[in-house]
Amino acid sequence: MRIPCPYCGERNSGEFVYRGDAAPMRPEGAEGLFDYVYLRENPAGPLREHWYHAQGCRNWIEVTRDTRNHVISGAILAREARR
Numbered sequence: 001m002r003i004p005c006p007y008c009g010e011r012n013s014g015e016f017v018y019r020g021d022a023a024p025m026r027p028e029g030a031e032g033l034f035d036y037v038y039l040r041e042n043p044a045g046p047l048r049e050h051w052y053h054a055q056g057c058r059n060w061i062e063v064t065r066d067t068r069n070h071v072i073s074g075a076i077l078a079r080e081a082r083r
């Protein structure tokens with residue numbers, strides 16, 4: 001799979017570390033922390049994911065990938081992603 005890093009361009013996925021679903025937001029307190037850490041949706045379709053370009057620019061990026069066919073429809077720097 002090729003991932004289009006917004007900073008480096010299209011690179012092999014082996015250069016990246018996968019973090020997972022980008023949607024969950026860390027709760028302020030302890031309440032909801034279990035769900036944040038352990039519970040994830042597993043949708044069949046587009047999913048926003050965090051990837052770390054460990055062997056490149058070392059930026060976190062948010063990739064929109066279709067989980068059914070791995071087609072990537074977008075990638076932006078995570079710090080610029082909507083919250």
Ligand SMILES: [Zn+2]
Nearest residue numbers: 005008056057
């Ligand atoms: Zn990069």
